[in-house]
Amino acid sequence: MFIHLGGEKIIRASELIAIFDVSIEASSKISKGFVAQAVKDKRTEAIGEEEPKSLVVTVDKVYYSPISSATLKKRAHQPLAL
Template identity: 80%
Template sequence: MFIHLGGEKIIRASELIAIFDLSIEKSSKISKQFITHAIRDKKVELIGEEESKSLVVTQSKVYYSPISSMTLKKRAHQLLTN
């Protein structure tokens, strides 16, 4: 199964680790460090040109998605329950 993250980006549901609201980037020291390391390792991808609303963590990358974390979580939940 696949999850659409916005723009033309689709990932395998099996690669998904976590979906966060973008506000976590500012509110948590640990998440700031995680993002800093991901940027340094060139494992961050910005999806589309719209304002980012969520962070999607996969096994290989961190995506900044223009789709809200609630919408992405609903999509992931629908895949798990079907």
């Protein structure tokens, strides 16, 4: 199963760890530290030019997605037909 994160970015559902609203980055010291470390390690990727609405944490990267966390969570439970 695959999940479309926006733009041309698609990930395998098996790589997915968590999907968060982007506001979590500012609301928690732990999440802020996690994202700061991912940036330092060059493990972040912004998808598209739009304002990010969600953070998608995978095994290897943290993606800033322009798609809402609610929509991404729905997509995570539906197979993507390719």
